[in-house]
Amino acid sequence: MRIITHPKYKESEKALLQLVNAFFSEGNLIVKGSRNTIKSNVLGEEKVNIKYFKRPGALKSVIYSFFRSTKAKRSFNYANYLLKHNIPTPFPIAYMEERSGLGLLGDSYYVSQQIDYDFTIRELIHDPLFPDRNSILEQFAAFTFKMHQANVNFLDHSPGNTLIIKRDAGRYDFYLIDLNRMKFENLSVEARMDNFKKMWLSKTMVKVIAKKYAELSGQPEEKLHKILLEKTLDFKRKITKKKWLKRKLKRK
Known part of the structure; x- marks a missing residue:
């Protein structure tokens, strides 16, 4: 599992990986889709959302592995771009990508701060x-x-x-x-x-x-x-x- 964290959360990498490893057994379900699932959990004293991107099919796995950024990586990078331009979005904490020995993409995750909205x-x-x-x-x-x-x-x-x-x-x-x-x-x-x-x-x-x-x-x-x-x-x-x-x- 490869993890990229925002510099503010560098010291939380171990805790983040634990949350992701326990994704299917812990946390509160927010959205259950056919391809993606979102759960909330707690990182230290902070509420976070974890978005799970299901393992892509064979062709898309090759595309996302070698020719195009994964959904998790794009979510993280785009969030940073938005914040840099003062466009609010839940703060990007980290993204994780599971890779096979051949470098093919498996499951991936995007973690952000939880927004309690109205x-x-x-x-x-x-x-x-x-x-x-x-x-x-x-x-x-x-x-x-x-x-x-x-x-x-x-x-x-x-x-x-x-x-x-x-x-x-x-x-x-x-x-x-x-x-x-x-x-x-x-x-x-x-x-x-x-x-x-x-x-x-x-x-x-x-x-x-x-x-x-x-x-x-x-x-x-x-x-x-x-x-x-x-x-x-x-x-x-x-x-x-x-x-x-x-x-x-x-x-x-």
């Missing part, structure tokens, strides 16, 4: 009467603008991947999670609006976000609104059609 964007989407909804959306638009200015194209910018903490005086903090799919590039206006499409925004939400983003970027509000609405509706139609086809195939 809600995600998902709650706002399903509740038009959510308290302070428009203010949260405006602050979320500003958060995303800051991310774009740092050349971050977060490919999984979806409702559950931004944790939100309510502070005082109507202020909210946003934290990105599930980081392993990102591109770092200069984003055009079209690409910036496209980055919002997975949020599943209503027409009212589109209006609020376009207005705030226009204010920050200096772009015409009407232009941003038109692009964002088109991107959002196209994405919704595509997903709805995909679900309809799946249901139809299941009936056969």
Whole structure:
């Protein structure tokens, strides 16, 4: 097992390896997916999250071993990039990779600090009467603008991947999670609006976000609104059609 830790946690390597070795028998389950599992545990006096990436198949194992960074490594490196550019994300503690004698990737893990958050964007989407909804959306638009200015194209910018903490005086903090799919590039206006499409925004939400983003970027509000609405509706139609086809195939 190869372990890479943040310099602040160098002395905790042994304890981190113990947590990972006991992953399947200890800790509290947060997410159980077909490929990834997330658990919380305690490192010293600190709450941490451990994300387990299941051993890839033969072809992907070769790709991740020799041609592309693993998901665990990307999560760690991308988190460090975000923090360097003042974009909040749970603090990256370490990542581990299990390798065979031939250097092929087996299981891997990413460890980060646990964030005790209040809600995600998902709650706002399903509740038009959510308290302070428009203010949260405006602050979320500003958060995303800051991310774009740092050349971050977060490919999984979806409702559950931004944790939100309510502070005082109507202020909210946003934290990105599930980081392993990102591109770092200069984003055009079209690409910036496209980055919002997975949020599943209503027409009212589109209006609020376009207005705030226009204010920050200096772009015409009407232009941003038109692009964002088109991107959002196209994405919704595509997903709805995909679900309809799946249901139809299941009936056969």
